Amino acid sequence: MPRLRRCRACKRTKPMTAFLRNAAHKDARDVWCRDCRRAYARRWRAANRAACRARQKAYYRENRARLRAYNRAYQRRRRKLIRTGKWQGRSASAAARARTRAAPPRRATGTGG
16 A cells, blocks of 8 residues: 655645655655645746746856757757657657646545544
């Protein structure tokens, strides 16, 4: 039987795998589930859009050479795969994400509470 934990944000009981790793906690898991943490991060980024954009620009300026080298290498690999007919591109990964999103949410059922 999988271990269960209650999310402090949504108050739902979920399996431990629904919680991100966090070494600062005794059991090395976050106190919020992945869904709640993701929603919080999206709200925070939306409210602090200017600060996020400034941080991204600063990172790009500081790491421009390394990022450009990575992108050049990526494009070379990509073109080679396209030529050989092995490139799956975003359509394959987007389809996998869509299948994951379309699956009905699994609810953990625990006893007691």
